Amino acid sequence: MQLIIGNHNYSSWSLRAWLLLRQFELEFETVRIALFTPGSAELIRGYNPAGKVPVLRDNTLTVWDSLAICEYISEQHLDGKGWPADQALRAHARSSCAEMHTSFMALRHALPMNCRRTVENFTISAEVQQDIDRIIQLWSEALRLSESEQFLYGEFSIADAFYAPVVFRLTGYGVRLPAQLQAYCERVLALPACQEWLKLAQQESEVIEEEEV
Numbered sequence: 724m725q726l727i728i729g730n731h732n733y734s735s736w737s738l739r740a741w742l743l744l745r746q747f748e749l750e751f752e753t754v755r756i757a758l759f760t761p762g763s764a765e766l767i768r769g770y771n772p773a774g775k776v777p778v779l780r781d782n783t784l785t786v787w788d789s790l791a792i793c794e795y796i797s798e799q800h801l802d803g804k805g806w807p808a809d810q811a812l813r814a815h816a817r818s819s820c821a822e823m824h825t826s827f828m829a830l831r832h833a834l835p836m837n838c839r840r841t842v843e844n845f846t847i848s849a850e851v852q853q854d855i856d857r858i859i860q861l862w863s864e865a866l867r868l869s870e871s872e873q874f875l876y877g878e879f880s881i882a883d884a885f886y887a888p889v890v891f892r893l894t895g896y897g898v899r900l901p902a903q904l905q906a907y908c909e910r911v912l913a914l915p916a917c918q919e920w921l922k923l924a925q926q927e928s929e930v931i932e933e934e935e936v
């Protein structure tokens with residue numbers, strides 16, 4: 724498999740698919756395209772006419788969009804283990820990922836992912852606080868329903884991969900969370916795959932105007 728991604732430092736959607744593949748120790752090759760550099764848009768369109776990363780290539784098949792990629796990986800390479808085994812938890816986890824896919828615009832805009840940076844005394848607007856409150860509610864509910872002391876739905880799942888960039892954001896901008904969720908963030912950040920991603924981000928030197936990513 725080949726996964727086409729953007730900059731490790733900025734590309735939150737790329738991180739989701741990459742993390743799932745790494746966490747489940749699947750073999751793949753990464754093709755990194757530095758976003759918003761001369762020729763990069765054409766290069767991406769060569770893989771995906773929609774012009775976005777991540778893109779997964781598996782033999783002759785191309786899958787684009789992070790959620791479709793994670794679904795495909797789970798179905799084709801993990802025997803469904805990308806999702807919780809329990810049907811009700813699976814439905815909840817899928818809803819959580821769909822919500823991440825379509826929501827939290829204020830948070831995404833005001834706290835762009837930038838793995839290399841930590842921000843002190845960040846001022847949180849009312850709109851961003853609303854997104855944070857919803858994330859707190861959602862994560863707490865997932866942990867409660869699954870009776871998990873590990874990841875959102877027990878074992879690491881697509882939902883954790885989907886919310887990993889939120890973990891990077893909340894910790895990078897110093898957002899305070901309830902102790903249980905703080906511990907969850909620390910567990911995600913401690914994953915060797917997350918540490919590897921952070922190291923790769925630190926090795927990059929490109930700077931992007933963050934509203935664009």
Ligand SMILES: N[C@@H](CCC(=O)N[C@@H](CS)C(=O)NCC(=O)O)C(=O)O
Nearest residue numbers: 729734735736775776777788789790
């Ligand atoms: N919904 C898409 C979003 C993908 C996306 O917005 N990717 C950004 C990088 S994180 C991108 O390719 N930006 C390049 C551009 O818009 O030209 C997904 O989940 O894969």
